Structures are given as structure tokens and as C-alpha cells.
Amino acid sequence: MTHDQLSPATLAVTAGRPPRVQGGPVNPPVVLSSTYVNQGVSAPGDLLYTRIDTETWHPFEEALAALEGAHHGVVFGSGMAAVVAAVGDVPSGGAVVVPRHAYQVSLGYLDDLAARHGVDVRRVDIADTDEVVAALDGADVLLAESPTNPMLEVADLPAILTAARERGVRSVVDNTFATPLGQRPLDLGADVVVHSVTKYLAGHSDVVLGAAVTRDDDLAAGLRAYRTLHGAIPGPMEVWLALRGLRTLHLRVERANANAADLARRLAAHPGVAEVRHPSLPDDPGHERAAGLMNGFGGILGLRPRGGAAAADAVVAAVRLWVPATSLGGVESTLERRRRFATESLTVPEDLLRLSVGVEDVEDLWADLDQALRSTFS
Numbered sequence: 017m018t019h020d021q022l023s024p025a026t027l028a029v030t031a032g033r034p035p036r037v038q039g040g041p042v043n044p045p046v047v048l049s050s051t052y053v054n055q056g057v058s059a060p061g062d063l064l065y066t067r068i069d070t071e072t073w074h075p076f077e078e079a080l081a082a083l084e085g086a087h088h089g090v091v092f093g094s095g096m097a098a099v100v101a102a103v104g105d106v107p108s109g110g111a112v113v114v115p116r117h118a119y120q121v122s123l124g125y126l127d128d129l130a131a132r133h134g135v136d137v138r139r140v141d142i143a144d145t146d147e148v149v150a151a152l153d154g155a156d157v158l159l160a161e162s163p164t165n166p167m168l169e170v171a172d173l174p175a176i177l178t179a180a181r182e183r184g185v186r187s188v189v190d191n192t193f194a195t196p197l198g199q200r201p202l203d204l205g206a207d208v209v210v211h212s213v214t215k216y217l218a219g220h221s222d223v224v225l226g227a228a229v230t231r232d233d234d235l236a237a238g239l240r241a242y243r244t245l246h247g248a249i250p251g252p253m254e255v256w257l258a259l260r261g262l263r264t265l266h267l268r269v270e271r272a273n274a275n276a277a278d279l280a281r282r283l284a285a286h287p288g289v290a291e292v293r294h295p296s297l298p299d300d301p302g303h304e305r306a307a308g309l310m311n312g313f314g315g316i317l318g319l320r321p322r323g324g325a326a327a328a329d330a331v332v333a334a335v336r337l338w339v340p341a342t343s344l345g346g347v348e349s350t351l352e353r354r355r356r357f358a359t360e361s362l363t364v365p366e367d368l369l370r371l372s373v374g375v376e377d378v379e380d381l382w383a384d385l386d387q388a389l390r391s392t393f394s
């Protein structure tokens with residue numbers, strides 16, 4: 017069977033395995049070697065030196081490419097390394113279109129390009145298709161996210177990716193939040209998809225890793241060249257851990273999504289809650305679009321407790337099971353008030369808590385949130 021005949025849940029388990037041979041291992045070996053025996057003129061594909069390529073990257077690259085429907089996977093030392101490589105060369109005076117609520121370090125990188133190279137960074141409401149399409153005129157790159165971090169705005173990806181293609185704008189989609197199980201942006205017209213593998217793909221909060229995938233041979237060659245020239249490479253153990261995590265991606269995402277939707281519904285009726293954001297809620301601004309475009313509504317919730325930023329901080333201090341921590345997509349549930357970071361976008365409400373819902377029993381998660389909200393509210 018070829019990859020495109022298998023469902024994503026099966027691919028998560030089967031892709032990137034070694035060939036089935038008598039006495040062979042079921043899992044790919046981890047090769048710990050910085051250099052390879054190589055003399056004379058090497059043939060294409062011969063391994064030479066681990067900054068350039070190593071076989072320990074390939075199984076993860078193949079598995080992620082299979083899940084995203086890509087032809088090439090390129091693993092990086094972090095999600096940010098993948099984002100920077102995928103944005104690529106933007107000429108001085110060029111333009112990049114980005115959601116105003118994109119990942120804050122991606123925005124920080126683009127601000128740096130603006131300061132040093134006069135790049136025009138066009139921050140848009142990614143849910144407003146007309147605004148995005150207008151901003152694409154004369155742009156070089158679209159760096160899209162949907163749902164956005166942390167506001168969970170949902171883009172009309174097919175429309176904006178088509179508009180980018182028509183205008184010759186290279187499109188990059190950061191698919192960290194949705195995962196390839198939630199949506200496959202390459203099928204919708206994206207040139208490159210990037211991931212913070214650190215989050216759902218690896219899934220256990222024990223590794224920092226990134227990846228980019230594409231169907232385009234030239235873009236793939238450019239990503240690999242960037243990785244080699246900048247040394248933006250992962251270590252072999254990190255990639256092995258990520259592949260181990262990827263094997264249960266479908267189980268973790270299904271459970272996290274179900275837990276998040278259940279908690280969103282209960283929180284919406286809680287007296288200590290001013291607002292809940294989750295695309296599963298019928299009155300959420302992103303609901304209809306997410307229902308049409310995505311498979312599942314994701315495991316990230318936005319929560320604004322009654323009582324403002326002080327109450328939000330009190331909730332974070334009062335939880336016992338939920339872990340007060342940044343990052344997301346691990347098996348354990350975490351939460352944080354995003355505006356505690358001075359760099360967070362000022363259009364994110366001061367009192368917004370971002371909850372990354374894990375795979376624990378939902379009743380335990382609910383009981384802990386409920387007691388934390390009640391202790392700060394009453």
C-alpha cells in the first residue's frame with residue numbers, strides 16, 4: 017500500500033519504519049556519529065558529515081512528510097529555525113504578510129527583518145480574507161497561522177493560499193496548532209508547512225525540535241542548504257524522541273481535542289468566567305470556518321476569568337493539577353497568562369489565559385479549574 021491510501025492514524029504508526037527484513041529492527045536505529053567513512057568523489061546520497069545529513073533524521077522526515085502529504089521533510093533544531101528557513105530570503109524593502117496574533121517569536125523575527133533590512137511587515141487579521149488578500153499585493157511571503165496563537169482566529173486557508181499563489185507570493189503555513197491531523201495546508205495550496213515539533217508532534221514536553229515540509233524540489237533544496245549553512249540542525253536523540261512521540265499523535269490529539277471541547281462547554285457556563293474562546297463553541301467567531309475546514313477544533317483554549325488580569329494570575333496560582341508553564345501540546349495540561357510577556361501583542365487581552373489541554377481525565381481537569389476559578393471569584 018502506498019502512503020496516500022492509508023489514513024493519518026495508520027501513517028502516524030507506520031511511516032518511517034525500516035524495511036521489513038528477517039531479523040531487522042522494527043524501529044530505525046539511532047546513529048551517533050558526526051562523520052561517515054567517505055573517500056574520493058562521493059556519489060549523491062552518500063553520507064559525509066552530520067551537519068549536512070544523517071540517516072537518523074530521515075525516518076522522522078519521511079513520517080511527517082507522509083502525514084502532511086509532502087514530498088520532502090526537513091528537520092531543524094527548533095521550530096524557530098524552521099520558520100526562519102521557510103521565510104527565507106526576503107529582499108531589502110520586500111514585504112511579508114503575517115497574522116497580528118502569530119507566534120510572538122515569529123513576529124519578533126520579522127520585526128528584526130524590518131529594523132535591519134527595511135522589510136515591510138504587514139500584520140493582518142488573518143480571519144479577514146479581504147484584508148489578507150489586499151495585503152498580499154506586492155508581498156514576497158505570506159507566513160500564515162490558523163488557528164492563531166493565542167487568539168484562535170481561524171483563516172480561510174484555501175482562499176488566502178490561492179490568492180497568494182495567484183500573486184506569486186510564497187506561502188508558508190505554521191501548522192503547529194492544528195497538526196497534520198487537523199488540516200493539511202499543502203493540499204490547500206501552501207508552498208511550505210512548518211512545525212514546532214516541540215509541541216504536539218513530539219508531544220511530551222521533553223524535546224525542542226522543528227521541521228518544514230514541501231512538495232517543491234527547489235524549496236526543499238533551499239531549506240536543506242539553509243540548515244547546513246546556518247547549522248540549524250537537531251541532535252539525533254531529539255529526532256528519535258520526536259518520532260517516538262509521533263507514533264501516538266492521533267491518540268493524543270483526539271483526547272486533547274475532546275477534553276478541550278468538553279471544558280470549553282463547561283467553562284462557558286461557569287460564574288467565574290467572562291469569556292471562553294474555542295472554535296468548538298457554536299458562537300465562537302471561528303466556529304463555522306473551523307467546522308468546514310478542519311478535522312477537530314484543537315486542544316488550545318482561551319479563557320478570560322471574571323476580575324481581570326489579577327484574577328487570571330490568581331487562577332494560575334490556584335491550580336494544582338494544571339501546570340503553570342509556557343509552551344503547549346504536551347500530554348500534561350498547562351496554562352499561562354499571555355500578557356505576562358512584555359513582547360505579547362497588545363491586542364491580546366490582559367486577562368487572557370491560554371490553556372493547553374492535555375490527555376488527563378477530563379473530570380480531574382474540570383475539578384481543578386473549577387476550584388481555582390471559585391477560589392478567586394468568591
Ligand SMILES: *Cc1c(COP(=O)(O)O)cnc(C)c1O
Binds near residue numbers: 096099165190214
Ligand atoms: C512554539 C512555537 C513556535 C516555535 O517553536 P520552537 O520549537 O519553540 O522554536 C513556532 N510557532 C508556533 C505556533 C509555536 O507554538
